[in-house]
Amino acid sequence: MADKVLAHNNKKKPDTKASLKRKLRVILHKYIRLRDAYFDDGEWWVRCVTCGERIPYKASTAGHFFPAGTYPAVRFAEWNINGQCIRCNKYQHGALILYTIEMIRRHGIKGLDHFYGIATGKYQDLTMAELHDLIGLFKRKLDEELKLKSV
Numbered sequence: 001m002a003d004k005v006l007a008h009n010n011k012k013k014p015d016t017k018a019s020l021k022r023k024l025r026v027i028l029h030k031y032i033r034l035r036d037a038y039f040d041d042g043e044w045w046v047r048c049v050t051c052g053e054r055i056p057y058k059a060s061t062a063g064h065f066f067p068a069g070t071y072p073a074v075r076f077a078e079w080n081i082n083g084q085c086i087r088c089n090k091y092q093h094g095a096l097i098l099y100t101i102e103m104i105r106r107h108g109i110k111g112l113d114h115f116y117g118i119a120t121g122k123y124q125d126l127t128m129a130e131l132h133d134l135i136g137l138f139k140r141k142l143d144e145e146l147k148l149k150s151v
Contacts, residue, residue, distance in 0.1 A: 015128070017125070017126075017128060017131065020128065020131040020132065020135065021126075021131065023135055024076060024131055024134050024135050024138065025075075025076075027135060027138045027139055027142060028062070028076055028078075028081070028134075028138045029061075029062035029081070030142060031138050031141050031142040031145060032062040032078070032081045032082065032083060033046060033057060033060045033061070033062055033083050034057070034142065034145040034146065034149060035083075035141075035145055036049075036060070036082060036083030037057045037060075037083070037149060039149070040054075043056060043057075044056070044057035044058075044149070045057060046060035046083035047083065048060075048083065048084050048085040048088055049063060049082035049083060049084050049088075049099060049102050050063070050084060050085075050088040050092075050094075050095035050098035050099050050102065051085060051087070051088050051095065051098060053085050053087075055085045059085075059086070060083045060084065060085065061083075061084050061085070061086050061089045061090070062081050062082070062083065062084070062089075063081065063082060063083070063084030063088065063089040063094055063099070064080055064081050064094065065080050065081075065082070065094070065099050065100075065103055065115075066080050066115070066116075066119040067094065071119040071120070072123055072125075073118060073119055073120075073121060073123040074115070074118055074119045076126075076134055077115075077118070079107075079115065080115070080119075082102075100112075103115075
């Protein structure tokens with residue numbers, strides 16, 4: 001009987017869209033934080049995209065310029081997510097004014113206008129195949145960063 005219970009508990013549940021989105025979010029956010037990390041003083045750091053504070057890599061968060069819940073079309077867009085301190089990301093709700101200034105500095109007004117069009121355009125939910133493809137893409141990017149940075 002115990003063997004049946006153990007065997008039943010070890011069965012992998014089939015993926016759902018929700019579980020794939022969670023998996024993608026975890027991989028993508030780890031990749032973004034690592035992408036934005038730099039080595040200094042014997043430690044890995046991330047500079048907050050909004051306030052500029054230097055924070056330890058492991059304490060950084062991945063902040064969305066266009067909030068993921070409001071703009072699902074760009075929830076997983078790499079350009080929309082940057083390393084951010086928890087104060088700006090969570091307690092200041094993304095520090096949008098500072099984030100906007102930085103996005104304009106990086107991409108210009110035309111770039112930001114283009115991104116706005118994508119964020120507010122017609123959105124069709126990702127398919128299971130597209131989610132699997134994005135998971136594979138960001139796993140590869142994460143692996144490349146891990147090899148490059150040896151964090």
